[in-house]
Amino acid sequence: MITLTKLALLLHLFIETPASMSFLLAPRSQLPGASPEAVFILHNFGGLLASTNLVVLVVILSLSPGSATELLAGRLCLCLGTYHVWPIRRAWVRMRSLSIPSHGKVGNKVLGGPAVHFTVHVACLVALLGAGLAGLLLEG
Known part of the structure; x- marks a missing residue:
């Protein structure tokens, strides 16, 4: 059963897996015209996302209902939710700036563009915080 x-x-x-790969493998798709220093920062961010995903994968593979890992996973959900x-x-800022006419600005729709990002991250935030709060309620 999936909890x-x-x-x-x-x-x-x-x-976050495609996002981490995008930051690692194609950083300039995230920030066109990025300086070499900015590319290093984007790589660092991609690496951070990838390592977070590995932690999540380890926790998922270790989950068993009612275990200490289940409690830890609920708390991890709260932490990950804040990231989103x-x-x-x-x-939101990108959607708002795209609605303002600009001279010659071309929107770059990486991984679906800002509207998709907004929707997907709101879904992640709600799912993770909901799971984390439910875990806290069941714990107490």
């Missing part, structure tokens, strides 16, 4: 916690973690893993606030903010 709410496992479902939320799988959603995060499914969403920032991509939501970025997508």
Whole structure:
């Protein structure tokens, strides 16, 4: 049986794996015209996402209902949920700036563009925080 916690973690893993690969393998698709220094920062961010995904994968593979790992996974969901606030903010700002006419600006729709990013990260935030809070309620 798939638990709410496992479902939320799988959603995060499914969403953040392509993102991490994009930052690692094609950083200039995320930030066109990036300086070499900025590319290093984008690589670092991609590596951070990839390592977070590995932690999530280890936790998913270790989950068993009612175990200490299940409690840890619920708390991890809360932590990961807070991360998704920032991509939501970025997508929101990008959507707002795309609605303002600009001279010759061409929108770069990486992995679906800002509207898709906004929707997907809101879904991740809701799923992860919901799973984490449900875990806390069941714990107490």
